[in-house]
Amino acid sequence: MxxxxxxxxxxxxxxxxxxxxxxxxxxxxxxxxxxxxxxxxxxxxxxxxxxxxxxxxxxxxxxxxxxxxxxxxxxxxxxxxxxxEPVHPDVLRSVTAELRRRQPDTWFAVEYGLEFRHEPIYRPRWDVDAPGVAEATLEEMVAQPVAKLLARHERLSRDDFVALVEEVVEGRATVTHSSSDALAEISAAGxxxxxxxxxxxxxxxxxxxxxxxxxxxxxxxxxxxxxxxxxxxxxxxxxxxxxxxxxxxxxxxxxxxxxxxxxxxxx
Structure with a gap:
């Protein structure tokens, strides 16, 4: 070559x-x-x-x-x-409910393109006070399609948490990760x-x-x-x-x- x-x-x-x-x-x-x-x-x-x-x-x-x-x-x-290619509300509701049931200390955030919403207890690592960043309830966040769902756990290891998210998602969405902490990035299937x-x-x-x-x-x-x-x-x-x-x-x-x-x- x-x-x-x-x-x-x-x-x-x-x-x-x-x-x-x-x-x-x-x-x-x-x-x-x-x-x-x-x-x-x-x-x-x-x-x-x-x-x-x-x-x-x-x-x-x-x-x-x-x-x-x-x-x-x-x-x-x-x-x-x-x-x-967004993740739709039915998938968001199902995945977040099951993750919260399996690991109650899982916290969520969503990307809406130019806006970012996170649960009050979710700790963003970047641009905490930037325009477009705001707190919201989980019910509010999963009520409309999102570009990406973020799931974070503060105590589990990255690999253990990502494996759990993949198990819960079961092919209904795409799961990946790109950081050193327990943060799973969830996109639409495929x-x-x-x-x-x-x-x-x-x-x-x-x-x-x-x-x-x-x-x-x-x-x-x-x-x-x-x-x-x-x-x-x-x-x-x-x-x-x-x-x-x-x-x-x-x-x-x-x-x-x-x-x-x-x-x-x-x-």
Whole structure:
């Protein structure tokens, strides 16, 4: 594959494209611009909601973002939502009720695109006082479709809690995780970064065999498997989660070492 070149570049953000201080290096921006000038689209594929994309838009200026682990496709330039695959209220009510029954100390929050709602006892880790962030009852949160349901437990281990959530969900939704604590991210059934990227790639007339994907956490696994099965490149960061490293075709340097830019330059 020494002469292989992508026709579409897709990258996770946190722990991958972004350094730990939430910035993108000038070298990485320049490398992405070089590929875009050559006609290769750059797509962000992230667990972040659209409301967390304003700063990266200031850096990359245009392109497409697959947000909320595939549930929302966002035009970065216009900030228009191009497509959305929400979790519907019947699934939300059933899953939250069963999780609360099995683990009463499970607390919930939801993403509505540009808004975030959480139970009063749920402890958000970021932008606690940001616009669009507010407290709500569980009944209020599950009364309408959401882009992503978040379930958090403050005492269980991450792996034990995610396993419990997967057991409760039983295929009615997609469960993944991308942080070090016991936080499960729940999307509509079949919705992953892979499904979102497939939609964007098809709009560009590109198949998975011509896509390179960069990532570092289990919520990138579906996208890695999507490109790997077709002959594309699935590139894990040096510090990536072991489950992601197991399905990678390549490994590059860490996000602090501009691993994304280094791999692209090698092509």
């Amino acid at each position: 020494s002469d292989w070149r992508p026709r579409l570049i897709a990258s996770d953000m946190d722990g991958t494209l972004l350094r730990w201080d939430d910035t993108v290096s000038d070298a990485t921006v320049a490398e992405l611009e070089r590929w875009r000038d050559g006609g290769v689209p750059v797509v962000l594929a992230t667990g972040r909601p659209p409301r967390w994309m304003y700063r990266i838009r200031d850096v990359l200026r245009h392109g497409t973002a697959v947000c909320c682990n595939g549930a929302v496709i966002l035009d970065l330039e216009s900030f228009d939502v191009l497509a959305e 919705v992953t970064k892979a499904s979102g990227l497939a939609t964007v790639a098809a709009r560009h007339g590109v198949g998975p065999e011509d896509v390179v994907v960069f990532g570092d956490m289990p919520n990138d696994i579906a996208a890695f498997e999507w490109v790997r099965a077709a002959g594309g490149r699935a590139v894990a960061m040096a510090h990536a989660h072991p489950d992601l490293l197991a399905v990678a075709t390549d490994v590059t340097g860490s996000n602090e070492d501009d691993g994304v830019a280094a791999f692209l330059a090698s092509l």
